[in-house]
Amino acid sequence: MRRMCLGIPGEVVELSAERxxxxxxxxVGVRRVVNIGLLGPGEIGTGDWVxxxxGFAxxxxxxxxAAATLEMLRGLxxxxxxELVALADSDIT
Structure with missing residues (x-):
């Protein structure tokens, strides 16, 4: 069985002070550290959606x-x- 890979919207709640x-x-209530390095320096701040x-923004x-995408994804x-289970199980730190 082939697993579909999705991009899921998430709200930035904290920027790392160290990295x-x-x-x-x-x-959706799950907090995870993600890599924002693919985006431009200073492009992302607290409260932004990615x-x-x-594990990458x-x-x-x-x-x-973000809201429209989450609604569409729920329909899948x-x-x-x-994808939510994979996110909850992930840890890039």
Whole structure:
């Protein structure tokens, strides 16, 4: 069975004081450290929304886009649930 890989919107809740390429992001109540190094320096701040995939923030999105994407992902059922489980189990620190 092939597993679908999704990008999930998350809100940046904290920037790492020790590493400029790391931030804590909250996705549906789950907080994880993600790498924001693929985005431009200073582009991301607390309260911003990012699209997270395999521990990396892939792009910055606005809150409306984040809400619409989360709603669409919920409609995917098991693929969405699987991605949330993978996120909860991940740790890049």
């Amino acid at each position: 400029a390429d790391l931030a804590t992001v909250e996705v 699209l997270v995939h395999v 892939m792009s910055k999105i606005d809150e409306a886009e 059922g098991q693929a969405y649930t699987d």
